[in-house]
Amino acid sequence: MKALLVAFSDSDRSLGGGISAKLGADFDIVQVPTSELADSAAHSLWSLVEGYAFVLASSSMRAKDVMARLAGLMDAAMVTDVTEVTAPNRFIRPILAGTLFELVETLSSPVVLTFRPSGFESNMASEGSQVAYSGTAVERGAVCTGQDVRSSARPDLSQAKRIVSGGRPLGDKETFEKVIGGLADKLSGAVGATRAAVDSGIAANELQVGQTGKIVAPDLYIAAGISGSTQHMAGIKDSKCIVAINKDPDAPIFESADFGLVADLFEAVPEFTSKV
Amino acid sequence: MKILVPVKRVIDPYAKVKMLPDGSGLDVASVKFDINPFDEIAVEEAVKMKERDPSVSITVVSIGSSDAEEQLRKALAMGADEALLIETSDSLDSGVVAAELEIVVRQLGPDLVIMGKQATDDDRNQAGQMLAAKLGWPQATFACEVSCSPGRVTVVRETDNGEETLELTTPCLVTTDLRLNEPRYIALPGIIKARSKPLSRRPRGTSGQPKTRIVGYQPPPPRPPGRKVASVDELIAALKERGAL
Numbered sequence: 347m348k349a350l351l352v353a354f355s356d357s358d359r360s361l362g363g364g365i366s367a368k369l370g371a372d373f374d375i376v377q378v379p380t381s382e383l384a385d386s387a388a389h390s391l392w393s394l395v396e397g398y399a400f401v402l403a404s405s406s407m408r409a410k411d412v413m414a415r416l417a418g419l420m421d422a423a424m425v426t427d428v429t430e431v432t433a434p435n436r437f438i439r440p441i442l443a444g445t446l447f448e449l450v451e452t453l454s455s456p457v458v459l460t461f462r463p464s465g466f467e468s469n470m471a472s473e474g475s476q477v478a479y480s481g482t483a484v485e486r487g488a489v490c491t492g493q494d495v496r497s498s499a500r501p502d503l504s505q506a507k508r509i510v511s512g513g514r515p516l517g518d519k520e521t522f523e524k525v526i527g528g529l530a531d532k533l534s535g536a537v538g539a540t541r542a543a544v545d546s547g548i549a550a551n552e553l554q555v556g557q558t559g560k561i562v563a564p565d566l567y568i569a570a571g572i573s574g575s576t577q578h579m580a581g582i583k584d585s586k587c588i589v590a591i592n593k594d595p596d597a598p599i600f601e602s603a604d605f606g607l608v609a610d611l612f613e614a615v616p617e618f619t620s621k622v
Numbered sequence: 623m624k625i626l627v628p629v630k631r632v633i634d635p636y637a638k639v640k641m642l643p644d645g646s647g648l649d650v651a652s653v654k655f656d657i658n659p660f661d662e663i664a665v666e667e668a669v670k671m672k673e674r675d676p677s678v679s680i681t682v683v684s685i686g687s688s689d690a691e692e693q694l695r696k697a698l699a700m701g702a703d704e705a706l707l708i709e710t711s712d713s714l715d716s717g718v719v720a721a722e723l724e725i726v727v728r729q730l731g732p733d734l735v736i737m738g739k740q741a742t743d744d745d746r747n748q749a750g751q752m753l754a755a756k757l758g759w760p761q762a763t764f765a766c767e768v769s770c771s772p773g774r775v776t777v778v779r780e781t782d783n784g785e786e787t788l789e790l791t792t793p794c795l796v797t798t799d800l801r802l803n804e805p806r807y808i809a810l811p812g813i814i815k816a817r818s819k820p821l822s823r824r825p826r827g828t829s830g831q832p833k834t835r836i837v838g839y840q841p842p843p844p845r846p847p848g849r850k851v852a853s854v855d856e857l858i859a860a861l862k863e864r865g866a867l
C-alpha cells in the first residue's frame with residue numbers, strides 16, 4: 347500500500363514516516379507551494395492521487411482548507427485530526443473539544459486523513475520520494491488580494507518546546523507582550539493565548555490555542571490567567587508538563603495542571619522571569 | 623441575492639457529556655441541544671447582510687431528526703426567511719451531508735452558501751470544503767470579515783500565521799470562524815413569533831451511504847494528578863526536578 351504525504355511547509359516533511367508505518371504503507375511526498383489557494387491546490391493534488399490508498403497531511407488550518415476540498419473532489423472517506431491508528435481502517439480522534447475520543451472506521455478506499463503530529467513519531471531520515479507538484483491552471487473564481495503574515499522571531503506555536511500563554515486578565519496588548527512575551531523570550535519559547543484574549547484584542551488571532559485554534563504539544567506549557575475551559579484545554583492536553591498560575595484556587599485549570607501556583611500573575615510571572 | 627445557511631443541531635458546547643458505560647454511544651439523555659455556534663455566526667452574518675440590503679433572502683437548512691426544527695426556528699427568529707428540514711434518522715458523515723446540501727443548492731440556486739467551519743460536537747471541519755468541491759465553487763474558509771458587492775464577495779480569513787483577503791466571484795461558499803461576529807440574543811417570545819415563518823420538510827434526496835462509521839467512544843488518556851506549589855521558587859525547583867526547565 348502507498349500513502350501520499352501532502353506537505354504544506356518544510357517542517358511537515360519529517361512527519362510522514364511515523365504515521366505511514368502505523369498504516370503499513372510506503373509513502374511519497376508532494377509539497378504544495380504556499381501561494382496556492384485551496385481550490386487550485388485541491389484540483390492539482392486530485393491529478394496526483396491515483397494509486398494511493400491514503401492521502402495524508404499534518405492538521406493545520408491550511409491542511410483542512412485544502413484536504414477536505416480534495417476529499418470532496420475524490421468523493422473519498424475523510425478523517426480529520428487523527429491521534430492514533432489502531433488498524434489501517436480504524437482511527438482514533440478527539441470530539442467535543444477533546445473531552446472524548448471516537449473510534450472511526452473507514453468503509454471505502456482511498457482515505458484522506460489529517461493527523462495530529464504529536465501522536466506519531468517524526469523522523470527526518472525517513473523521507474519519502476518526492477512527487478512533483480504541478481499547478482493546473484484553471485479559472486477558479488477566487489483570488490488573494492492581500493496577506494498579513496505575522497512573522498515572529500519566536501518559535502512556531504505548533505512546534506515549540508516551551509509555550510507561555512495568557513488569558514483575559516492581561517488586559518491590553520502592551521501588558522500581554524511585556525508579561526507573557528517577556529517570559530516566553532526568557533525561555534526561548536512561543537506565545538499562546540485564549541480565545542477571550544484574542545477576542546478582546548490583547549493577542550493576535552494566530553496565537554489562539556484550543557478546540558478552534560492551534561493544537562500544541564510542548565514539553566512545557568505555562569498558562570497564566572487562564573481559567574481552563576474545555577475549549578482551551580482541548581488544545582494543550584498533549585503537553586508534557588502543564589503549569590497553571592491563577593489567583594482563583596478553584597479555577598478548573600488546576601485539575602489538569604501538573605504544577606499549580608495560586609498567585610496574582612502580575613507578581614508571579616515577572617518573578618518567574620527574573621529568577622529562571 | 624439568495625443566501626443558503628446550513629445549520630446543525632449539536633450538544634450544547636458547554637455541557638459535560640459522558641459516554642455510555644460500554645463506550646457504544648454518548649449519554650445525551652439529560653443534555654441540552656443548540657445551534658452549532660459556528661452556524662449561528664453564519665446565520666447572524668446572513669441576517670446582517672439582509673439588514674444592509676433588504677433584497678437578500680435567507681434560507682436555512684438542517685439535515686437530521688425532526689428535533690432540528692428547534693434550531694431552524696431559532697434561525698428564523700434571528701431573521702432568516704424560510705427553513706428546510708431534511709428529515710432522516712440515517713447516520714451521516716460529512717460526505718453525505720455535502721451530497722445532500724449539493725441537491726439543495728442546485729434546487730435553490732443561492733449566490734452564497736455560508737456555514738460553520740466545524741461543528742462543535744464532532745469537530746470535523748469538512749462539510750463546507752466538500753460541498754464547494756462538489757459544486758466547483760470558490761471557497762473561503764475561516765472567515766473573520768465578509769463584505770458583498772454585486773457578483774463579488776470579499777472575505778478576510780484567518781490563516782495559520784495571520785490573515786489573508788480573498789476576492790470571490792459568486793456563487794461561492796464561505797465558512798465562518800469565531801471572530802466574524804457576535805450572534806444576537808433571541809429571547810423565547812421571538813422564537814415563538816417566528817412560528818409563522820415557512821418551514822418545509824422533506825426526506826433525503828440522495829441514497830449515498832456514509833464512508834465512515836463510528837465504532838465506539840473512549841475517554842481521553844488520563845493525566846497523572848498534579849500538585850499545588852506554594853511559591854515561584856518552589857515552582858522553579860519542581861520544574862527543574864521534572865526536567866522541564
Ligand SMILES: Cc1cc2nc3c(=O)[nH]c(=O)nc-3n(C[C@H](O)[C@H](O)[C@H](O)COP(=O)(O)OP(=O)(O)OC[C@H]3O[C@@H](n4cnc5c(N)ncnc54)[C@H](O)[C@@H]3O)c2cc1C
Nearest residue numbers: 513514515540541542556557558571573577578593594611
Ligand atoms: C465554539 C467555541 C469555541 C471555543 N474555542 C476556544 C479556543 O479554541 N481556545 C480558547 O482558549 N477558548 C475557546 N473558547 C472560549 C472558552 O469557552 C473560554 O471562554 C475561554 O477559553 C476563556 O478564556 P480565559 O481563560 O482567558 O478567560 P476567563 O475564563 O475569563 O478566565 C480568566 C482567568 O484568569 C484568572 N485571573 C484573573 N485575574 C488574575 C490575576 N491577576 N492573576 C492570576 N489569575 C487571574 C481568573 O481567576 C480566571 O480563572 C471557545 C468557546 C466556544 C463556545
